[in-house]
Amino acid sequence: MRILVTAGPTREPIDPVRFLSNRSSGKMGYELAAALVHAGHTVLLVSGPTALDVPDGVDFLPVETAAEMHEAVSHHIGRMEIAIFAAAVADYTPAEISPEKIKKSGDTLTLELVKTRDILGSSRTPLGFTGTLIGFAAETENLESNARDKLARKHCDLIIANDVSKPGIGFDSDQNEVLLVYPDHTEPLPLASKHDLAHQLVQAILELHLSSLKTSN
Secondary structure (H helix, E strand, O other), rough: OOOEEEEOEEEEEEEOOEEEEEOOOOOHHHHHHHHHHHOOOOOEEEEEOOOOOOOOEEEEEEOOOOHHHHHHHHHHHHHHHHHEEEOEEOOOOEEOOOOOOOOOOOOOOOOEEEOOOOOOOOOOOOOOOHHHHHEEEEEEEOOOHHHHHHHOOOOOOOOEEEEEEOOOOOOOOOEEEEEEOOOEEEEEEEEEEEHHHHHHHHEEEEEEEEHHHHHHH
């Protein structure tokens, strides 16, 4: 199958030397891409900037900003059967980018931010993706309820949620524990290395996809 995976953070430039970003390392998305290739699938990995090696066998498309990731997804999602959005995309970007380095002057600096385009939320409409749609939710509170709200709002088939406020998992860590939030139930996956967890997630995602094909036939 043809599968799209997004991973890593995005960087939203403020001036030529500064940017807004987040703590995503990209490890979970990269491990997912590698596990999918290991399972015999064709994978396009669209990634923001990371320090990771590109997994063997994946088609790799590097991007930097949320706008660039949106453009890449828009261009490629139509030929995919499964789309997995593991990237931590910036929700806001500076309204203006200074062409020169902003010098330190006053005691405060005000930045005007504008919303970025919602990549996961636009996958069904207007992009028209009809395959299996998987999103990630990094939360610090109300994990299941926030994930279930995201599942409904963005018309996903599954949300993979994790509590990034817990020490030792999530951002920057080699370990994670997640909650699989489906439309009709939830399933916890206990603490494991991201490598091992990726193989568990691939099994769950492929089972979900095959189930949806049987239902549609």
